[in-house]
Amino acid sequence: MTALPQTKPQEQPFLEVRDFQVELITDAGIIRAVDSVSFSIHRGETVTIIGESGSGKSTTAMGILRLLPEDLAVLSGTVLIDGVDVTADPKAIDKVRGKTLALIPQDPMTALSPVHSVGSQLFEAIRIAGAASAKDKGALQARAVRLLEQVHIPTPEKQLKKYPHQLSGGMLQRVLIAIALASEPQLLVADEPTSALDVTVQGGILDLLLELQEQRGIGILMITHDLGVARLISDRIHVMKDGSFVESGEVQQIVDHPATEYTRNLLAAVPVLGPWDETPAAAPAAARGSHAYPATADPATDSALTQTGASHD
Numbered sequence: 250m251t252a253l254p255q256t257k258p259q260e261q262p263f264l265e266v267r268d269f270q271v272e273l274i275t276d277a278g279i280i281r282a283v284d285s286v287s288f289s290i291h292r293g294e295t296v297t298i299i300g301e302s303g304s305g306k307s308t309t310a311m312g313i314l315r316l317l318p319e320d321l322a323v324l325s326g327t328v329l330i331d332g333v334d335v336t337a338d339p340k341a342i343d344k345v346r347g348k349t350l351a352l353i354p355q356d357p358m359t360a361l362s363p364v365h366s367v368g369s370q371l372f373e374a375i376r377i378a379g380a381a382s383a384k385d386k387g388a389l390q391a392r393a394v395r396l397l398e399q400v401h402i403p404t405p406e407k408q409l410k411k412y413p414h415q416l417s418g419g420m421l422q423r424v425l426i427a428i429a430l431a432s433e434p435q436l437l438v439a440d441e442p443t444s445a446l447d448v449t450v451q452g453g454i455l456d457l458l459l460e461l462q463e464q465r466g467i468g469i470l471m472i473t474h475d476l477g478v479a480r481l482i483s484d485r486i487h488v489m490k491d492g493s494f495v496e497s498g499e500v501q502q503i504v505d506h507p508a509t510e511y512t513r514n515l516l517a518a519v520p521v522l523g524p525w526d527e528t529p530a531a532a533p534a535a536a537r538g539s540h541a542y543p544a545t546a547d548p549a550t551d552s553a554l555t556q557t558g559a560s561h562d
Protein backbone atom coordinates (compact mmCIF):
# COMPACT_ATOMS: atom_id res chain seq x y z
CA MET A 250 0.00 0.00 0.00
CA THR A 251 1.38 3.40 -0.93
CA ALA A 252 1.54 5.87 1.92
CA LEU A 253 -0.52 9.01 1.35
CA PRO A 254 1.48 12.28 1.49
CA GLN A 255 1.25 13.87 4.93
CA THR A 256 -0.42 17.26 4.74
CA LYS A 257 -0.90 19.39 7.82
CA PRO A 258 -4.58 20.26 8.18
CA GLN A 259 -4.86 24.02 7.64
CA GLU A 260 -7.67 25.95 9.25
CA GLN A 261 -9.77 27.72 6.65
CA PRO A 262 -9.25 31.49 6.76
CA PHE A 263 -12.21 33.37 8.19
CA LEU A 264 -11.97 35.85 5.32
CA GLU A 265 -10.59 34.94 1.94
CA VAL A 266 -10.46 37.53 -0.83
CA ARG A 267 -9.32 36.48 -4.30
CA ASP A 268 -8.82 38.70 -7.36
CA PHE A 269 -11.28 41.19 -5.92
CA GLN A 270 -12.12 44.10 -8.16
CA VAL A 271 -14.44 47.07 -7.73
CA GLU A 272 -15.41 49.36 -10.57
CA LEU A 273 -17.25 52.55 -9.63
CA ILE A 274 -19.62 54.08 -12.14
CA THR A 275 -19.20 57.85 -11.86
CA ASP A 276 -20.22 60.88 -13.94
CA ALA A 277 -16.65 61.10 -15.15
CA GLY A 278 -16.65 57.47 -16.30
CA ILE A 279 -15.76 54.11 -14.78
CA ILE A 280 -13.05 54.09 -12.09
CA ARG A 281 -11.37 50.81 -11.21
CA ALA A 282 -10.98 51.70 -7.52
CA VAL A 283 -9.89 48.17 -6.52
CA ASP A 284 -7.87 46.18 -9.00
CA SER A 285 -7.44 42.47 -8.39
CA VAL A 286 -6.49 42.29 -4.72
CA SER A 287 -6.10 39.00 -2.84
CA PHE A 288 -5.59 38.40 0.88
CA SER A 289 -6.86 36.30 3.75
CA ILE A 290 -7.40 36.62 7.50
CA HIS A 291 -7.48 33.77 9.99
CA ARG A 292 -9.14 33.97 13.39
CA GLY A 293 -7.02 35.96 15.82
CA GLU A 294 -5.02 37.69 13.11
CA THR A 295 -4.78 41.38 12.33
CA VAL A 296 -4.25 42.21 8.70
CA THR A 297 -3.81 45.83 7.72
CA ILE A 298 -4.39 47.57 4.42
CA ILE A 299 -2.34 50.74 4.34
CA GLY A 300 -2.06 53.35 1.64
CA GLU A 301 -2.34 57.01 0.75
CA SER A 302 -5.67 58.79 0.46
CA GLY A 303 -7.65 57.61 -2.57
CA SER A 304 -5.68 54.36 -2.93
CA GLY A 305 -8.84 52.27 -2.57
CA LYS A 306 -8.72 51.07 1.06
CA SER A 307 -12.28 51.99 2.02
CA THR A 308 -13.66 50.79 -1.30
CA THR A 309 -12.01 47.42 -0.64
CA ALA A 310 -13.54 47.18 2.85
CA MET A 311 -16.97 48.47 1.80
CA GLY A 312 -16.96 46.18 -1.25
CA ILE A 313 -16.19 43.13 0.89
CA LEU A 314 -19.01 44.09 3.26
CA ARG A 315 -21.26 44.82 0.24
CA LEU A 316 -21.98 48.29 1.54
CA LEU A 317 -21.46 50.00 -1.82
CA PRO A 318 -24.57 50.88 -3.86
CA GLU A 319 -25.34 47.91 -6.12
CA ASP A 320 -26.07 50.08 -9.16
CA LEU A 321 -22.90 52.15 -8.89
CA ALA A 322 -20.30 49.58 -7.90
CA VAL A 323 -19.52 46.51 -9.97
CA LEU A 324 -17.78 43.79 -7.96
CA SER A 325 -15.91 40.80 -9.30
CA GLY A 326 -13.66 38.09 -7.91
CA THR A 327 -14.33 35.97 -4.87
CA VAL A 328 -14.97 36.95 -1.24
CA LEU A 329 -15.47 34.07 1.15
CA ILE A 330 -16.55 34.99 4.68
CA ASP A 331 -16.57 32.00 7.00
CA GLY A 332 -16.93 29.87 3.87
CA VAL A 333 -19.90 31.90 2.56
CA ASP A 334 -19.33 33.35 -0.92
CA VAL A 335 -20.77 36.86 -0.70
CA THR A 336 -19.79 37.86 -4.23
CA ALA A 337 -21.72 35.06 -5.91
CA ASP A 338 -24.87 35.70 -3.89
CA PRO A 339 -25.52 39.31 -2.77
CA LYS A 340 -28.08 38.11 -0.21
CA ALA A 341 -25.48 35.91 1.48
CA ILE A 342 -23.94 38.96 3.19
CA ASP A 343 -27.04 39.20 5.41
CA LYS A 344 -26.01 35.90 6.99
CA VAL A 345 -22.72 37.34 8.21
CA ARG A 346 -22.77 41.17 8.33
CA GLY A 347 -23.60 42.41 11.84
CA LYS A 348 -23.32 38.82 13.02
CA THR A 349 -19.98 37.07 12.63
CA LEU A 350 -18.59 40.15 10.89
CA ALA A 351 -18.90 43.69 12.23
CA LEU A 352 -17.74 47.12 11.10
CA ILE A 353 -16.20 49.81 13.27
CA PRO A 354 -16.88 53.01 11.33
CA GLN A 355 -14.36 55.75 10.75
CA ASP A 356 -15.73 58.82 12.44
CA PRO A 357 -17.23 58.37 15.90
CA MET A 358 -18.69 61.89 15.79
CA THR A 359 -20.96 61.17 12.85
CA ALA A 360 -21.48 57.40 13.02
CA LEU A 361 -24.05 57.59 15.81
CA SER A 362 -27.47 59.19 15.59
CA PRO A 363 -27.41 62.50 17.50
CA VAL A 364 -31.08 62.27 18.47
CA HIS A 365 -30.98 58.86 20.16
CA SER A 366 -29.32 58.03 23.45
CA VAL A 367 -26.25 55.80 23.54
CA GLY A 368 -28.40 53.21 25.32
CA SER A 369 -31.12 53.05 22.69
CA GLN A 370 -28.51 52.64 19.92
CA LEU A 371 -26.76 49.89 21.84
CA PHE A 372 -30.08 48.17 22.63
CA GLU A 373 -30.89 48.20 18.91
CA ALA A 374 -27.58 46.48 18.08
CA ILE A 375 -28.24 43.87 20.80
CA ARG A 376 -31.73 43.22 19.40
CA ILE A 377 -30.39 42.85 15.84
CA ALA A 378 -27.73 40.47 17.11
CA GLY A 379 -30.51 38.41 18.68
CA ALA A 380 -28.83 38.55 22.07
CA ALA A 381 -31.96 39.81 23.87
CA SER A 382 -35.54 40.49 22.86
CA ALA A 383 -36.94 44.02 22.65
CA LYS A 384 -39.49 43.13 25.33
CA ASP A 385 -36.94 41.98 27.87
CA LYS A 386 -35.75 45.40 29.06
CA GLY A 387 -33.78 43.90 31.96
CA ALA A 388 -31.79 41.59 29.67
CA LEU A 389 -31.11 44.42 27.19
CA GLN A 390 -29.88 46.68 29.97
CA ALA A 391 -27.68 43.97 31.50
CA ARG A 392 -26.12 43.10 28.14
CA ALA A 393 -25.55 46.78 27.28
CA VAL A 394 -23.84 47.41 30.64
CA ARG A 395 -21.66 44.34 30.12
CA LEU A 396 -20.64 45.52 26.64
CA LEU A 397 -19.71 48.99 27.91
CA GLU A 398 -17.68 47.37 30.69
CA GLN A 399 -15.83 45.29 28.12
CA VAL A 400 -14.72 48.46 26.33
CA HIS A 401 -13.74 50.00 29.69
CA ILE A 402 -16.40 52.68 29.86
CA PRO A 403 -16.84 53.61 33.50
CA THR A 404 -20.26 54.00 35.15
CA PRO A 405 -21.99 52.32 32.18
CA GLU A 406 -25.52 52.79 33.57
CA LYS A 407 -24.99 56.55 33.52
CA GLN A 408 -23.46 56.61 30.04
CA LEU A 409 -26.39 54.68 28.55
CA LYS A 410 -28.67 57.63 29.26
CA LYS A 411 -26.38 60.13 27.53
CA TYR A 412 -26.55 61.43 23.96
CA PRO A 413 -23.52 61.26 21.64
CA HIS A 414 -22.71 64.98 21.96
CA GLN A 415 -22.27 64.48 25.72
CA LEU A 416 -19.36 62.07 25.23
CA SER A 417 -15.77 62.68 24.09
CA GLY A 418 -14.41 61.29 20.81
CA GLY A 419 -12.54 58.51 22.59
CA MET A 420 -15.61 57.47 24.56
CA LEU A 421 -17.76 57.48 21.43
CA GLN A 422 -15.27 55.27 19.63
CA ARG A 423 -15.51 52.86 22.57
CA VAL A 424 -19.31 52.92 22.24
CA LEU A 425 -18.98 52.07 18.52
CA ILE A 426 -16.71 49.16 19.39
CA ALA A 427 -19.26 47.99 21.98
CA ILE A 428 -21.98 48.16 19.29
CA ALA A 429 -19.77 46.12 16.94
CA LEU A 430 -19.19 43.56 19.73
CA ALA A 431 -22.93 43.14 20.39
CA SER A 432 -23.09 40.28 17.93
CA GLU A 433 -19.94 38.53 19.22
CA PRO A 434 -18.25 38.87 15.83
CA GLN A 435 -15.31 36.77 14.72
CA LEU A 436 -13.98 39.47 12.43
CA LEU A 437 -13.94 43.24 12.94
CA VAL A 438 -13.44 45.51 9.97
CA ALA A 439 -12.06 48.81 11.25
CA ASP A 440 -11.84 51.61 8.69
CA GLU A 441 -9.46 54.21 10.16
CA PRO A 442 -11.02 53.72 13.61
CA THR A 443 -8.66 56.15 15.29
CA SER A 444 -7.83 58.74 12.67
CA ALA A 445 -10.35 61.24 14.07
CA LEU A 446 -8.85 60.95 17.56
CA ASP A 447 -6.03 62.59 19.40
CA VAL A 448 -2.88 60.45 19.33
CA THR A 449 -3.01 59.56 23.04
CA VAL A 450 -6.67 58.54 22.92
CA GLN A 451 -5.81 56.62 19.75
CA GLY A 452 -3.32 54.56 21.76
CA GLY A 453 -6.03 53.56 24.23
CA ILE A 454 -8.39 52.44 21.45
CA LEU A 455 -5.66 50.37 19.77
CA ASP A 456 -4.82 48.77 23.13
CA LEU A 457 -8.50 47.93 23.55
CA LEU A 458 -8.68 46.26 20.13
CA LEU A 459 -5.58 44.21 20.93
CA GLU A 460 -7.02 43.20 24.29
CA LEU A 461 -10.31 42.09 22.69
CA GLN A 462 -8.39 40.12 20.13
CA GLU A 463 -6.31 38.40 22.79
CA GLN A 464 -9.35 37.54 24.89
CA ARG A 465 -11.66 36.40 22.11
CA GLY A 466 -9.44 35.47 19.20
CA ILE A 467 -11.21 37.98 16.93
CA GLY A 468 -9.68 38.63 13.52
CA ILE A 469 -9.24 42.28 12.52
CA LEU A 470 -9.10 43.90 9.10
CA MET A 471 -7.55 47.28 9.84
CA ILE A 472 -7.62 50.10 7.32
CA THR A 473 -5.21 52.95 7.91
CA HIS A 474 -2.96 55.44 6.20
CA ASP A 475 -0.68 55.47 9.24
CA LEU A 476 2.19 53.01 9.25
CA GLY A 477 2.74 53.83 12.93
CA VAL A 478 -0.70 52.35 13.69
CA ALA A 479 -0.13 49.44 11.29
CA ARG A 480 3.16 48.38 12.85
CA LEU A 481 1.64 48.35 16.34
CA ILE A 482 -1.18 45.98 15.73
CA SER A 483 -0.65 44.03 12.50
CA ASP A 484 0.50 40.52 11.80
CA ARG A 485 0.58 41.23 8.09
CA ILE A 486 0.41 44.38 5.99
CA HIS A 487 -0.74 44.98 2.43
CA VAL A 488 0.42 48.28 0.98
CA MET A 489 -2.14 49.73 -1.43
CA LYS A 490 -1.62 52.22 -4.23
CA ASP A 491 -3.99 53.09 -7.07
CA GLY A 492 -6.28 50.15 -6.30
CA SER A 493 -3.61 47.44 -6.13
CA PHE A 494 -1.28 46.00 -3.52
CA VAL A 495 2.27 47.09 -4.27
CA GLU A 496 3.77 44.95 -1.54
CA SER A 497 2.57 42.53 1.13
CA GLY A 498 4.26 40.78 3.99
CA GLU A 499 4.88 40.35 7.70
CA VAL A 500 4.83 43.66 9.56
CA GLN A 501 8.50 43.45 10.54
CA GLN A 502 9.59 42.75 7.00
CA ILE A 503 7.64 45.69 5.54
CA VAL A 504 8.79 48.12 8.23
CA ASP A 505 12.45 47.00 8.27
CA HIS A 506 12.87 46.30 4.56
CA PRO A 507 10.30 48.22 2.53
CA ALA A 508 10.57 47.12 -1.08
CA THR A 509 9.10 50.21 -2.73
CA GLU A 510 9.71 53.94 -2.64
CA TYR A 511 6.00 54.36 -1.92
CA THR A 512 6.24 52.33 1.32
CA ARG A 513 9.41 54.16 2.31
CA ASN A 514 7.48 57.41 1.98
CA LEU A 515 4.68 56.06 4.17
CA LEU A 516 7.33 55.09 6.74
CA ALA A 517 8.92 58.50 6.57
CA ALA A 518 5.54 60.05 7.37
CA VAL A 519 5.35 58.29 10.78
CA PRO A 520 5.85 61.00 13.39
CA VAL A 521 8.50 60.45 16.03
CA LEU A 522 8.03 61.99 19.44
CA GLY A 523 10.74 64.50 20.15
CA PRO A 524 12.11 65.71 23.49
CA TRP A 525 9.71 68.67 23.52
CA ASP A 526 6.74 66.36 24.15
CA GLU A 527 6.17 66.36 27.89
CA THR A 528 2.87 64.50 27.95
CA PRO A 529 3.26 62.11 30.93
CA ALA A 530 1.61 59.18 29.14
CA ALA A 531 3.87 59.46 26.11
CA ALA A 532 6.18 56.48 25.67
CA PRO A 533 9.55 56.68 23.92
CA ALA A 534 9.16 56.15 20.20
CA ALA A 535 11.49 53.16 20.36
CA ALA A 536 9.12 51.33 22.71
CA ARG A 537 6.17 51.59 20.39
CA GLY A 538 7.13 48.76 18.11
CA SER A 539 6.28 46.30 20.86
CA HIS A 540 2.66 47.40 21.21
CA ALA A 541 3.65 49.92 23.85
CA TYR A 542 1.67 52.81 22.44
CA PRO A 543 1.05 55.40 25.14
CA ALA A 544 -1.90 54.17 27.15
CA THR A 545 -4.95 56.35 27.34
CA ALA A 546 -5.46 58.21 30.51
CA ASP A 547 -8.55 57.29 32.48
CA PRO A 548 -11.32 56.83 29.91
CA ALA A 549 -13.77 58.10 32.54
CA THR A 550 -12.70 61.58 31.72
CA ASP A 551 -10.66 60.96 28.59
CA SER A 552 -8.35 63.38 30.30
CA ALA A 553 -5.73 62.89 27.62
CA LEU A 554 -8.23 64.41 25.24
CA THR A 555 -8.48 67.59 27.22
CA GLN A 556 -4.78 67.69 28.13
CA THR A 557 -3.71 67.68 24.55
CA GLY A 558 -6.59 69.66 23.10
CA ALA A 559 -7.76 66.91 20.77
CA SER A 560 -9.49 67.86 17.59
CA HIS A 561 -12.73 66.09 16.89
CA ASP A 562 -12.77 66.24 13.16
Ligand SMILES: Nc1ncnc2c1ncn2[C@@H]1O[C@H](COP(=O)(O)OP(=O)(O)OP(=O)(O)O)[C@@H](O)[C@H]1O
Nearest residue numbers: 273275280282301302303304305306307308309474
Ligand atom coordinates in the same frame (compact mmCIF):
# COMPACT_ATOMS: atom_id res chain seq x y z
N1 LIG B 1 -18.48 58.00 -4.36
C1 LIG B 1 -17.41 58.06 -5.20
N2 LIG B 1 -17.53 58.65 -6.40
C2 LIG B 1 -16.47 58.73 -7.22
N3 LIG B 1 -15.27 58.21 -6.96
C3 LIG B 1 -15.10 57.62 -5.79
C4 LIG B 1 -16.16 57.51 -4.83
N4 LIG B 1 -15.69 56.86 -3.74
C5 LIG B 1 -14.39 56.58 -4.01
N5 LIG B 1 -14.04 57.04 -5.23
C6 LIG B 1 -12.72 56.92 -5.87
O1 LIG B 1 -12.25 55.61 -5.63
C7 LIG B 1 -10.87 55.63 -5.33
C8 LIG B 1 -10.63 54.96 -4.02
O2 LIG B 1 -11.23 55.72 -2.96
P1 LIG B 1 -11.26 55.21 -1.45
O3 LIG B 1 -12.24 56.06 -0.73
O4 LIG B 1 -11.47 53.76 -1.41
O5 LIG B 1 -9.77 55.55 -0.98
P2 LIG B 1 -9.13 55.43 0.48
O6 LIG B 1 -7.84 54.70 0.29
O7 LIG B 1 -10.09 54.86 1.44
O8 LIG B 1 -8.80 56.94 0.82
P3 LIG B 1 -8.86 57.72 2.26
O9 LIG B 1 -7.55 57.39 2.95
O10 LIG B 1 -8.90 59.16 1.86
O11 LIG B 1 -10.05 57.28 3.02
C9 LIG B 1 -10.45 57.09 -5.38
O12 LIG B 1 -9.88 57.33 -6.64
C10 LIG B 1 -11.73 57.85 -5.22
O13 LIG B 1 -11.63 59.07 -5.90
Ligand SMILES: [Mg+2]
Nearest residue numbers: 306307308440
Ligand atom coordinates in the same frame (compact mmCIF):
# COMPACT_ATOMS: atom_id res chain seq x y z
MG1 LIG C 1 -11.02 55.62 3.18
